[in-house]
Amino acid sequence: MTKEQFIALGITEEQATKAAAASAEELKTYIPKTRFDEVNEAKKQAEKDIQTRDTQIEELKKVDAAGLKAEIEKLQGENKVNKEKYEADMKDLALTNAIKIALTGKVHDDTLAAGLVDKTKLVIDGDKVVGLDEQLKSLKDTKAFLFKPEGPQTQQPGFKVGVDQQQQQQGQRLSLKDAIAAKIQTQQPQQAQKT
Numbered sequence: 001m002t003k004e005q006f007i008a009l010g011i012t013e014e015q016a017t018k019a020a021a022a023s024a025e026e027l028k029t030y031i032p033k034t035r036f037d038e039v040n041e042a043k044k045q046a047e048k049d050i051q052t053r054d055t056q057i058e059e060l061k062k063v064d065a066a067g068l069k070a071e072i073e074k075l076q077g078e079n080k081v082n083k084e085k086y087e088a089d090m091k092d093l094a095l096t097n098a099i100k101i102a103l104t105g106k107v108h109d110d111t112l113a114a115g116l117v118d119k120t121k122l123v124i125d126g127d128k129v130v131g132l133d134e135q136l137k138s139l140k141d142t143k144a145f146l147f148k149p150e151g152p153q154t155q156q157p158g159f160k161v162g163v164d165q166q167q168q169q170q171g172q173r174l175s176l177k178d179a180i181a182a183k184i185q186t187q188q189p190q191q192a193q194k195t
Helices: 003-008 013-027 033-062 065-103 110-115 132-142 165-170 176-194
Strands: 123-125 128-130
Touching: 003 013, 033 065, 065 110, 065 123, 065 128, 065 132
Parallel strands: none
Antiparallel strands: 123 128
């Protein structure tokens, strides 16, 4: 959690600073769920590929010597296509996860903003995605309404419909019936004073 989130929970600023530092230290060893899902998906795909190849080997044992060469070439071609598809799927999954991580907490709608990122212009370089920061900056410049404002947010002054002052301070809402009843009660003493 960030310092601002701790302060929002009612912790003093000094305690929030310490808690945010401790939280950041603890998260250094954290593995994001998206990375776990990516590795888990790769494992499942690898197991599926092994089963497919085992089946292919069993089929090869049944093929006669004359047709064996043609069958091997056919299977090699299929395996090449499957490998390319697998690599493309893993790259797409890695890019999708990197985009989601980069957008989390920064935009109002993750799915909409992620759909505006051009994955064909992104390159995976180890654990980094080259070109993502530039696209997000460009997207923030052209479609700023998608992004949440940065920095601590202050509550705008004014009246919230369905909330009295005490409940507004506590972050609670009233039903429409309760809001009308509260308004009527506040107006009755004023009308009595006028008469």
